[in-house]
Amino acid sequence: MRQIPIQREEPTSIDPDPEAEKRILDGLNERQREAVKATDGPVMIIAGPGSGKTRTLTHRIAYLLATGKAKPHEIIALTFTNKAAREMQERVQKLVGDQTKGMWVGTFHSSFARVLRIDGEKIGYSRDFSIYDTDDSKRIIKQQMNRLNVSTDDVSPRGIQNLISDAKNRMVSPEKYASVARGRAQDAAAKIYPAYEKALRKANAMDFDDLLLRPLELFDEHPDVLEKYQTRWKYVHIDEYQDTNHAQYMLARNLADAHDNLCVVGDDAQSIYAFRGADITNILSFEKDFPDATTVRLEQNYRSTGRILALADSIIKENDDQLDKELWTENDDGEYIALMESLSEKDEAKKIERRIRDLHVREGLSHGDFAVLYRTNAQSRPIEEALRKENVPYQVIGGTPFYQRKEIKDALAYLRLIVNPNDTANIQRVINYPTRGIGRKTQERLQNFANKHGFTLWQAIERVEDIDTLSTRAKNAVESFRFLIAKYASKAESMPADELAQEIIREAGLLSELRKDHTRENLMRWENVQDLVSGIADFVASSDDPSLSVFLQEIALMTSQDEEDDADQVTLMTLHASKGLEYPVVFVAGLEEGLFPLEMAAKEKQDLEEERRLFYVGATRAEEYLFLSWARSRYRYGDRETKTRSRFLDEINSDVVRTAGGGELDQKKNRFKSSSDGGSDSSNYDGVDPHYYRRNLRDGSGSGASNGKERKLKRIEQSSGGGRRVVYDEGQGEIVPGVRVEHSKFGEGKVQDVEGRGEKATAVVYFGSDIGNKKLKLKYARLRIIG
DNA sequence: GTTGGCGTATTTTTT
DNA sequence: ATACGCCAAC
Secondary structure (H helix, E strand, O other), rough: OOOOOOOOOOOOOOOOHHHHHHHHHHHHHHHHHHHHHOOOOOOEEEOOOOOHHHHHHHHHHHHHOOOOOOOHEEEEEEEOOOOHHHHHHHHHHHHHOOOOOOEEEEEEHHHHHHHHHHHHHOOOOOOOEEEEHHHHHHHHHHHHHOOOOOOOOOOOOHHHHHHHHHHHOOOHHHHHHHHHHHHHHHHHHHHHHHHHHHHHHHOOEEEHHHHHHHHHHHHHHHHHHHHHHHHHEEEEEEOOHOEEEHHHHHHHHHOOOOOOOEEEEEEEHOOOOHOOOEHHHHHHHHHOOOOOEEEEOOEOOOOOOOOHHHHHHHHHHOOOOOOOOEEEEEOOOOOOOEEEEOHHHHHHHHHHHHHHHHHHHHHHHHHHHEEEOOHHHHHHHHHHHHHHHOOOOOOOOOOOHHHHHHHHHHHHHHHHHHHHOHHHHHHHOOOOOOOOOOOHHHHHHHHHHHHHOOHHHHHHHHHHOOOOOOOOHHHHHHHHHHHHHHHHHHHOOOOOOOHHHHHHHHHOOHHHHHOOOOOOOHHHHHHHHHHHHHHHHHHHHOOOOHHHHOOOOOOOHOOOHHHOOOOOEEEEOOOOHHHHHEEEEEEEOOOEEEEEOHHHHHHHHHHHHHHHHHHHHHHHOOEEEEEEEEEEEEEEEEEEEEEOOHHHHHOOOHHHEEEEEOEEEOOOOHHEEEEEEOOOOOOOOOOOOOOHHHHHHHHOOOHHHHHHHHHHHHHHHHHHHOOOOOOOOOOOOOOOOOOEEEEEEOOOOOOOOOOHHHOOHHHEEEHHHOOOOHEEEHHHHOOOOOO
């Protein structure tokens, strides 16, 4: 676990350093230098992938320091992730020496959480406010739905949460929202929204949106506070500007208003967070917003080979809404982009694993050079399994991050309560975990009492003796909980945060709960909780402000992308998480209709364009090798689904793509001229060479992997002959759509579809026009795989 | 008040 | 397939 370094506040200044200045400018090309030197007035750097965007921004900050144009405390840089902030901080330090104390570098969220810590009390938030993630917010929303009798028939809590978040992103107040809400879902959201806001405020809690909105409120209501920050920050920098939302835009405007020195960097073609409220018009209309802005375009790509860039260009050309940019590179053409086609997600995973091992052995690439990208987190599983099986080291970025695991959230809940007992959502989380006799009914009575008197849940707990509806037994149970929290709350000032954590976690019974039964999961959870404590110890040892409340706020803003990834491992992550990163070898997996582009996103043009930009982002992560992969079938909701190739594969520039067999990519747009067979049932297997699969296995240049695979196939054939072993066993020779099989009675056929698993698995097999489709129970049918 | 079983929705991406 | 919520039994 890592925390964001906190810099001291005292203004320090550094003398102009001509040597550093030279070093800073020497590391740049002409255009980049131009951007760095434009230190007066608004600047927009529009830059393609791999053009040294962040590098330019970093050098600009270093340049400001080295020339003495700005003192460290006069600079703020807002990044997209904490990790990017950390790296930028480190690089600036490297360029100008260690003199960056007082400079603010961080995400919008963490930077303005800090502002709120300093000045939030002016709008009614104590500095120990809790930060609520989506989970905590959902709890509040559910509770409010319950209280206000909003039925879940019309909308799910999640749906309401999204609607409210959207409204907040657009800075629509509850009152305003009530007047514009249309339809059942929005009406429901309009009812919940004000109650939700009130509940958050009462709990001294903020959700992610609040971390941007409350500072705006603060600036609005206290112009002196705004002025303080405006005068302080003479230079405002924003990275990944295309992904800022409206509130972030307003914050930027507010800060830049005094000095007009706003420098933004972005690429409209890489805008992939609209679903989260990112507003692409921020970057598209920058020049309108800041009429005297300097615009610099960085169009030379240093990252990728010519072919990768040509492919990327062909992807993005399909989109209509673009700022003009001509990407070019001096790099070699490089290898062809390889198209990989597989029969199933397991097959896909195996092929990816084999390619990785092959390149690792033959080209000497290290494991850290590889990244496997996919659209949804769920896709990591089969790939993980394939890599694990062959002992290829890997790491998965994302999924369920450390701090979101249940045991961690439970432990954190106790810690949050020490700091902020009014944090109702977290009381509810742990008031009866581990079970201490405070069940549903007691909690209900507590809540009723609180509602009746306008208390928070905690205030009700403090007055538990006065609640007539409770039995003595219940009162005692509640009292012991109250005592537990109060005891440590009073020690919070005097006791180091890590000791505090250790003790309350133990006394609350979390650790013994996890040791109750000795499953492997529980052991892991127990270790995770221990890791949390040592993480707090690290924080205490290294932070300028080692209070528990700061730790909790920072931890809430950490993301999977902030995890350490320095080890030499293959990296698995979503396409979203890959933004800003680069790897010599990149696989984009799961290029299938319905998956990428995602089914829901394929309907609206806007959404489809975002998916396409996502594909563009993924492809441009690659430096040397790019693999595009899709599978003919995939498990979803426990059923095997037949898939067709993604439309994206029909759009790309086929000149730079080669299939696994070395052939050209057969695209829909080319099909008309070459073949006229098309005909019936065209959705099935056009262009599939039935021998492709096995030939490829043999082509594996005699490496252990392909031999292993062949062995497995043989074993299947033998066993089916013997009739004892089941042939549908996953991961052996799979019976999946597209496979050719032989049946003792019907002869040769091709599997069309497979349903069910295990004993119940059935396959639809087409045995030619005479026999047609047959539905067979795999358990009895004894199908033999022949290709 | 707690536990276990069954039915249902769920997977888009994330600060 | 799995996690969660709701209901019935202990």
